[in-house]
Amino acid sequence: MDGDTGMDGDTGRDGDTGGDGGTGRAREREMRERRTAALRGCDRVLSQGRPRTVRERLAELAALADRPDTGGGDWGLDGPPDVYGDGPVDRLERRTAELLGFEDAVFFPTGTMAQQAVLRCWAERTGSRTVAMHPLAHPEVHERDAYAVLSGLRSVHPTTAPRLPTAAEVQGLDEPFGTLMLELPLRDAGFVLPTWDELCAAVDAGRGREAVVHVDGARLWETTAHFGRTLPEIAGLADSVYVSFYKSLGGLSGAAVACPAEVGAQCRAWRHRYGGQLFQQWPTVLSALLGLERELPRLPEYAAHARVVAAALGGAFAGMPGAVVHPDPPHTHQFRLWLPYPAGMLEEAGLLLAEETGRALFGGWREGPVPGLSVTEVTVAASALEWSAEEVAESAAGLLERLARA
Known part of the structure; x- marks a missing residue:
C-alpha cells in the first residue's frame, strides 16, 4: 500500500528513516x-x-496510443479522460470484478484507503467494529493504525506465529469479531501462504463465528500457482477482496476492492468521504490495465x-x-x-x-x-x-x- 514497496528501495516501516x-x-x-x-x-x-525514469514511464503509457487494439474496448483511449470516477476508472473496475469473479469492484487511489473503507463498511453491516487479523498484517505494521485512529475499528489477533491463522485458532479466539481479515500472502512473515485446505478451513471457521471474511490480497495475483486454483476460486472464498495494481503488476499506484454490489456502493460513499474521489486518474488506471495485460x-x-x-x-x-x-x-x-x-x-x-x-x-x-x-x-x-x-x-x-x- 502507501509507501510499501518492499525492502528494495523501502524507506522503512511507516516512513521511519531512523531516529536521527x-x-x-x-x-x-x-x-x-x-x-x-x-x-x-x-x-x-x-x-x-x-x-525506470519518469520519461521511460511516460513513454510506456504514450506507446499505448499507437497500438491498434487500444482505441476502444477495455482501453478507451479515443474517449474522454475520466471525471470523478467514470470512463477509464469504470473500465478498470469492471475488468477487476470480472477477473476476481465479483459483482463489483471499486477503485481507490491507495490501498490504505481501500481497506479502511471496506472494513468500515463491514463493521457497519455486522454491527461489530472488531477485526480479527494477524499482528503482522499490513494495517497493523505499515499504515500508522489508520483503521483505528480514523475509522474507530479495533483488532484482535488469532495468532502471533509468523503464518496465517489456523481454523482452530480462529475458532478458539476468546473475543467476538465481525470481520476475519486474511492477508494472502502474509508479506511480513516472508510472503507465506497456507495450503488450500488450510485456507478453506480458516474461512469456514470465520463463518462459523458469524463473521464476514475479507482478504487483504494486495499480492493475491501471484497466489494461483501455489494454490493450484484460479483467481475467481481463490477470491470466491471471501466476502470482499482488496488488490493492489502496483505491487505485483507494476502499475503507478492504485488499488481496488472487489465485493457485492451493495457493498461497492457503500465503499464509493466512503471513498468520497476519505478524499479518494479524485478529478482524474487515467494515467494510474492505464498503467493498471497494462499491468493486468502484461504482468498478470x-x-x-x-x-x-x-x-x-x-x-x-x-x-x-x-x-x-x-x-x-x-x-x-x-x-x-x-x-x-x-x-x-x-x-x-x-x-x-x-x-x-x-x-x-x-x-x-x-x-x-x-x-x-x-x-x-x-x-x-x-x-x-x-x-x-x-x-x-x-x-x-x-x-x-x-x-x-x-x-x-x-
Missing part, C-alpha cells in the same frame, strides 16, 4: 541515489528490476523461477550460520533472505558488486531482530528470468568477496 532526523534522511537519500545509479548502470538486475499472465512463470533463484542462493550461502532463505521453497515470486552481517555492510558490498561487475543481486537490507543479522526481500520478475542458477551462485560468491572489503 534530518541526518538519517540525508543518508538514506544519498544511499538511494547511489543505489539507483548503480542499478541503472547494470547489465543484469536480479531483484525487482532496473529502476507472467506471474506463474516468475513464481516458478523464484524457486530456482532461492535454491541457488540457499546453496551459495549453505553452511553460513544464520543464513536462511524463507520460505524454502518460496510460495510466490517473492521471498526473504537472511544473512549474518550488518545491513550497512551488505548494502555496501551489494553496491560494489553492481558498480564493479554490472550485476546487482539485491535491493535494500534491513537489520533483523538479532544484532548482526539482516534481511532483504527478493522479487523475481521479468529481469530475473535472464539469470541462471549458476549465474546467481557466481554473483553470490562475488558478494561474499566484497563483504570482506566492506
Whole structure:
C-alpha cells in the first residue's frame, strides 16, 4: 500500500528513516541515489528490476496510443479522460470484478484507503467494529493504525506465529469479531501462504463465528500457482477482496476492492468521504490495465523461477550460520533472505558488486531482530528470468568477496 514497496528501495516501516532526523534522511537519500545509479548502470538486475525514469514511464503509457487494439474496448483511449470516477476508472473496475469473479469492484487511489473503507463498511453491516487479523498484517505494521485512529475499528489477533491463522485458532479466539481479515500472502512473515485446505478451513471457521471474511490480497495475483486454483476460486472464498495494481503488476499506484454490489456502493460513499474521489486518474488506471495485460499472465512463470533463484542462493550461502532463505521453497515470486552481517555492510558490498561487475543481486537490507543479522526481500520478475542458477551462485560468491572489503 502507501509507501510499501518492499525492502528494495523501502524507506522503512511507516516512513521511519531512523531516529536521527534530518541526518538519517540525508543518508538514506544519498544511499538511494547511489543505489539507483548503480542499478541503472547494470547489465543484469536480479531483484525487482532496473529502476525506470519518469520519461521511460511516460513513454510506456504514450506507446499505448499507437497500438491498434487500444482505441476502444477495455482501453478507451479515443474517449474522454475520466471525471470523478467514470470512463477509464469504470473500465478498470469492471475488468477487476470480472477477473476476481465479483459483482463489483471499486477503485481507490491507495490501498490504505481501500481497506479502511471496506472494513468500515463491514463493521457497519455486522454491527461489530472488531477485526480479527494477524499482528503482522499490513494495517497493523505499515499504515500508522489508520483503521483505528480514523475509522474507530479495533483488532484482535488469532495468532502471533509468523503464518496465517489456523481454523482452530480462529475458532478458539476468546473475543467476538465481525470481520476475519486474511492477508494472502502474509508479506511480513516472508510472503507465506497456507495450503488450500488450510485456507478453506480458516474461512469456514470465520463463518462459523458469524463473521464476514475479507482478504487483504494486495499480492493475491501471484497466489494461483501455489494454490493450484484460479483467481475467481481463490477470491470466491471471501466476502470482499482488496488488490493492489502496483505491487505485483507494476502499475503507478492504485488499488481496488472487489465485493457485492451493495457493498461497492457503500465503499464509493466512503471513498468520497476519505478524499479518494479524485478529478482524474487515467494515467494510474492505464498503467493498471497494462499491468493486468502484461504482468498478470507472467506471474506463474516468475513464481516458478523464484524457486530456482532461492535454491541457488540457499546453496551459495549453505553452511553460513544464520543464513536462511524463507520460505524454502518460496510460495510466490517473492521471498526473504537472511544473512549474518550488518545491513550497512551488505548494502555496501551489494553496491560494489553492481558498480564493479554490472550485476546487482539485491535491493535494500534491513537489520533483523538479532544484532548482526539482516534481511532483504527478493522479487523475481521479468529481469530475473535472464539469470541462471549458476549465474546467481557466481554473483553470490562475488558478494561474499566484497563483504570482506566492506
